[in-house]
Amino acid sequence: MSSSSAPRFGVNYTPTNGWFHHWLDFDLDEIRADLDSLAALGLDHLRVFPLWPVFQPNRTLVRPRAIEQLVQLVDAAGERGLDVAVDGLQGHLSSFDFVPSWTTTWHRRNIFTDPDVVEAQAAYLSALASALSGRPHFLGMTVGNEVNQFAGAPHPDPDRIDREQAGTWLRRMLDACEKGAPERAHVHASYDVAWYDGDHPFTPAHSARIGAMTAVHSWVFDGTAQRHGHDGVPTEQHAAYLIELSKAWAEDVHRPVWLQEVGAPAPHVPPERAAAFTDATVAAALDCPDLWGITWWCSHDVDRGLADFPELEYGLGLLTHDRRVKPAGEVVARWAARPRRAAAPRQVGLVLDAGDVEGAPLRAQCAPGGAYFEAWMRLAARGSRPASVLVQRVGDAGYLAGRGIEEVVTVGDV
Structure with missing residues (x-):
């Protein structure tokens, strides 16, 4: 997954037939119809979600x-020119937790x-990766969807x-993915509290x-x-900000x-503004090296x-539930x-003092309303x-040159 080539476009696949519960009533014909509707948008990859x-x-x-x-599913996607990244530990999806009974209540x-x-998780991830390792359209594993939300408040x-x-757990999980499918692009994913909460x-x-x-x-x-607001510079630049912050x-x-x-979550982004928000967000993200x-x-x-x-979850699709393309999908x-x-x-590099590099205890300033966030957005504006x-x-100097940064400014300068 080189970053030197043109950025790719894909979608997180939410099946029309039963949402992620479709695994309980697996219907390959329905999946193929979904995939046809996505291939018609000109996308090149999917992210898919087995339920743990x-x-x-x-x-x-x-x-x-x-x-x-x-x-x-992966083979059907490949037949349509769609590569597939697979999440493993679901984990958490759209406000619902999907954890097996052997980790809860009497087995808590x-x-x-x-x-x-941990050993069972590793065996599971390795099994999924191994089953897909020979598929040319398999991109790699993500350990799970925002699994970090299980580690603290507000859970x-x-x-x-x-x-x-x-860190130990993440490395163990990624090692298991690598064992199952060597030399694929295995990653992990946190929701933004990892960037915004120093604790x-x-x-x-x-x-x-x-x-x-x-x-x-x-x-x-x-x-x-x-x-x-829905059309403010920080709202339209939020994705680009996280890319650059990382x-x-x-x-x-x-x-x-x-x-x-x-x-584009409603009502924070009104449905009639979803296409404009999508256009601005994509343009800003593509401006990130x-x-x-x-x-x-x-x-x-x-x-x-x-x-x-939650109400906002129902209308996030690029297509409707009956596979009609929405304005954001057209964008x-x-x-x-x-x-x-x-x-x-x-x-131009905006200097961030988040405390020690490994722990970043002062990262609250990176959150919306924080001094660093707001200064970055003033520069973007x-x-x-x-x-x-x-x-x-x-x-x-070598590091700055490697990133192409010619000037550094502080929050106080902005």
């Missing part, structure tokens, strides 16, 4: 039939530190760990230094749209960044016959059809295309 309790209902049982169905144990659970029943334990055990250094590339998830309901911690100056989730790709959330709207989703299709090239370097630089790297 369905695939591994017992600690020592990974269901062969479930894996066979996953392979069938920490999913990050209990030795039996109602968190599995508490510290920073060192989080959270999953850190920016974890995201930017562990795995084949950095994955960021951009959601403007995190306070950005509430503070700046690079401050990367040791490789050209480490690829995957905008793995981004969407070393972007591997953009994977929109999500493919199809959630069936309103399914209950208890993404137009972008996917355009010639693209890697973005030019960003020459002036058209200066800011990058992010840790204060520890300001005196490293």
Whole structure:
């Protein structure tokens, strides 16, 4: 997954037939119809989500039939020219937690530190990766979707760990993916508390230094749209900001960044403005060097016959539940059809002092409303295309040159 080529366009696949519960009533014809509607948009990849309790209902049982169905989905996508990245530990999706019974209630144990659970997770991830390793359209594994949300508040029943334990767990999971499918692009993904909360055990250094590339998830309901409006510069630049913020911690100056989730959530982005927001967000993200790709959330709207989703989750699709293309889908299709090239370097670096590099205890300033966030956005509003630089790297001329940064400014300068 080189970042030197043109960024890719894809989508997080939400099946029309039963949402992610489709694994319980797997229908390959319905999946093929969904995939046809996505290929028609000109996309080149999908991110798909096995449900952990369905695939591994017992600690020592990974269901062969479930894996066979996953392979069938990947093969069907490949037949349509769509590459596939597979998440493993679901984990958490659209406000619902999917954890197996052998980790809860009478069997309650920490999913990050209990030795039996960790070994079972590793075996599961390795089994999925191994089954897909021979498929040319298989991109690699993501450990799970925002699994970091299990590690602290606001989760109602968190599995508490510290920073060192989080890093140990991530490396163990990624090693398992590599064992199953060597030399694929295996990554992990946190929601943005990892960038914004200095007490959270999953850190920016974890995201930017562990795995084949950095994955960021951009959601403007995190306070950005509430503070700046649906069409404010910070709202439209939020995804680009997270991409650039992540690079401050990367040791490789050209480490690829995957905008793995981004969407237009109502009412923070009114439905009639979703297309404009999508257009602005994509344009801003494509102006970031070393972007591997953009994977929109999500493919199809959630069936309103399914209950208890937060209201915003029902309408995030690029297509309706009956596979009609929505205005935001038309925007993404137009972008996917355009010639693209890697973005030019960003020459102005905004200095960030988040405390020690590994723990980043002062990262709250990076959140919407924080001093660093707001300064970065002021620069963006002036058209200066800011990058992010840790204060520890300001005196490293070789590092700055490698990123193409010619000037550094502080928050106080902006």
